[in-house]
Amino acid sequence: MKKRVITNIVSRSFGKFASHRFHPVLQKFINISYVKLMKLDMSEFKKPKEYRSLNELFTRSLVKKRVIDIADESIISPVDSLITECGRLESDRLLQIKGMEYSVKELLKEISAQNINRILDGEYINFYLSPRDYHRYHVPCDMQVRKAVHIPGRLYPVNLRFLKKKLNLFVENERVILECLNKEGVLFYIVLVGALNVGEMVLTFEERIRTNLDPDIKVYEYEDLWLKRGELFGYFKMGSTIVMLFEKESVELRVKSKDRVKYGIEVAKFKKG
Structure with missing residues (x-):
């Protein structure tokens, strides 16, 4: 099987896992484990347990919008x-x-x-x-x-x-x-x-x-x-x-x-x- 196909299939499979919403107890464990493993700084975001899937954690939005105060150009x-x-x-x-x-x-x-x-x-x-x-x-x-x-x-x-x-x-x-x-x-x-x-x-x-x-x-x-x-x-x-x-x-x-x-x-x- 071509490497191109393998990497795309792996990525699709991981995407399905990441988008799946597990039981809240298991999802909390997955999220907290990922945050610790990757050493995520969550100071600008919601608590890890509040995300219903890994994808929600990956694509997390800022809790507070950052202020952009620089020149127009x-x-x-x-x-x-x-x-x-x-x-x-x-x-x-x-x-x-x-x-x-x-x-x-x-x-x-x-x-x-x-x-x-x-x-x-x-x-x-x-x-x-x-x-x-x-x-x-x-x-x-x-x-x-x-x-x-x-x-x-x-x-x-x-x-x-x-x-x-x-x-x-x-x-x-x-x-x-x-x-x-x-x-x-x-x-x-x-x-x-x-x-x-x-x-x-x-x-x-x-x-x-x-x-x-x-x-x-x-x-x-x-x-x-x-x-x-x-x-x-x-x-x-x-x-x-x-x-x-x-x-x-x-x-x-x-x-x-x-x-x-x-x-x-x-x-x-x-x-x-």
Whole structure:
């Protein structure tokens, strides 16, 4: 059996287990055990026993909304995560981790050559979410979503150990690509990358995307879909990775590789003019 099939089946099976609501006593034990095993910081969330399944715990919402008090041109981290790599693309090449390059053109399938050319030599940031992180993702800046592309693929792990040994990991894994513009028309992309045991990548504005189920590439286009900075736009069921890519000479990064960030803090800033 092909490895692609095995990893997808494992992920679907885990997703079924995680979404199952066990007897409250057993569910409480599972939740508390997971929190202890993964060393989750639950200070911003409900108590572990209050979640009716592991999926509810994985996709937990904040009890209190975080205050975002930064400049209008600031780009916030969409997630709580580790920055595995960031910097400037070398033409169309970027890093999944030091020493492991891959191609933007291969990552951004179904995106026009004209728009890919606008990204070449631009800035990028990789956000890695471990299983212990808050799994919801939020809008990094006021933005228009012009297109969503669902690309089925493999579900390899995206942890640091696997990033160091598996070439073209982000290119081979299942992913959802969002083509976006800011208020000034700057082009950027948000790429949600699937991983082993990620049962679903959910978008709040697009229910037709069914990850780890639909075998065909699907493209969805939007006329006037605007999202506000800080707004929830979806969640991973388990940890995974987000890659952001920006039009050439459009942003200044405010983070570096190996920084830990939380949703709501500034990670980059659009250049004025």
